Each structure stands twice: as structure tokens, then as C-alpha cells.
Amino acid sequence: MPRPYSSLRPSRAPRTAGLLAAIGAGSLAALAVALVAQHAFDIQPCPWCVIQRLVLIAVAVVALVAALAARAAPRGAGAAGGVALLALAAGGALAAWHQHTVAAKTLSCAFTWADRTLMSLQLDAWLPSLFKVGATCADASKATLLGLPFEVWGGAWFTLVAIGALASLVLASRRR
Numbered sequence: 001m002p003r004p005y006s007s008l009r010p011s012r013a014p015r016t017a018g019l020l021a022a023i024g025a026g027s028l029a030a031l032a033v034a035l036v037a038q039h040a041f042d043i044q045p046c047p048w049c050v051i052q053r054l055v056l057i058a059v060a061v062v063a064l065v066a067a068l069a070a071r072a073a074p075r076g077a078g079a080a081g082g083v084a085l086l087a088l089a090a091g092g093a094l095a096a097w098h099q100h101t102v103a104a105k106t107l108s109c110a111f112t113w114a115d116r117t118l119m120s121l122q123l124d125a126w127l128p129s130l131f132k133v134g135a136t137c138a139d140a141s142k143a144t145l146l147g148l149p150f151e152v153w154g155g156a157w158f159t160l161v162a163i164g165a166l167a168s169l170v171l172a173s174r175r176r
Contacts, residue, residue, distance in 0.1 A: 024063035078172030
């Protein structure tokens with residue numbers, strides 16, 4: 001027997017889609033801040049900064065595609081988007097943490113995983129204004145935004161993405 005007024009309850013699809021769209025837009029805004037810092041204020045990115053840019057782009061793409069799909073299939077798209085975003089947020093937060101705690105303290109020119117990955121992908125040849133490494137992690141850690149290093153802001157954003165991803169999973173798991 002149908003419950004009375006059940007059709008008057010709002011669908012979770014708009015909330016899930018809105019949350020995913022906000023995550024995508026926020027990631028694009030974070031990327032824009034990094035690019036303004038680089039091109040307007042000459043704050044050059046290190047290899048781990050560029051890795052975080054790649055993760056920001058992946059988060060934005062996944063979140064925006066999932067937001068569009070959540071309109072049609074809120075449960076499936078919200079859940080799939082949430083899981084993918086959770087994994088990406090973990091990777092981005094790990095990159096920010098590694099940059100802040102390990103790479104920024106290293107003065108050597110040893111090739112890290114980030115250096116080797118970026119060299120093999122050759123993204124700097126394809127789009128240097130976005131992916132070209134221009135500083136060491138030690139140099140990049142000296143640059144701050146409102147008193148905090150950029151990687152701390154990156155880690156904070158990826159933490160918010162993880163919280164948003166978990167929220168989208170909760171919204172997707174509830175019955176309509």
C-alpha cells in the first residue's frame with residue numbers, strides 16, 4: 001500500500017546532483033587559484049603540485065559527469081560518483097600530505113614518483129601553462145596563500161571532497 005503524501009517528498013536527485021556539481025565547480029575554482037598564482041604572481045608549481053592539479057581535473061570531470069547522470073539515475077550515479085570521488089580525494093590528500101611532510105623538506109634533486117610520472121606522461125609538452133614543473137617542492141613550500149602553504153589548502157580541499165563524496169553515497173543509498 002502506498003504511503004500517503006510520499007509523492008510530495010522531494011527527490012534526492014537534485015540534492016545529490018547539486019552536491020556533485022558543487023564539488024566539480026569547487027575543484028575548477030581551486031585549479032583557477034593555482035593558475036592565477038602561477039601566471040599572475042609567478043608562484044611556480046613543483047611536481048607534487050602538478051600531480052594535485054591532475055587530481056583536481058579528474059575530480060572536476062568525475063563530479064560534473066556524475067552530477068549530470070544523477071538527474072537520470074540518482075542511486076547509481078550518486079553512488080558511482082561518490083566512490084570515484086572518494087578514491088580521487090584520497091589520492092589528492094595523500095599527494096598534498098606527501099608534499100607537505102616529505103617532499104618540501106627534501107633539498108635533493110632526486111626523482112620522486114611525481115617526477116617520473118609527469119616525465120612519462122609528457123603533459124608539460126602538451127600543455128605547459130598547466131602542467132610544466134617550475135620549482136622544487138622545497139621552493140614551492142615557501143609560497144603561501146593567507147599564511148598557509150598551497151599544499152595545505154589542497155589537502156583541505158581534498159578532505160572536503162571526501163566529505164562530499166561520503167554525503168553523496170549516503171544520499172544515493174537512501175530510498176526515494
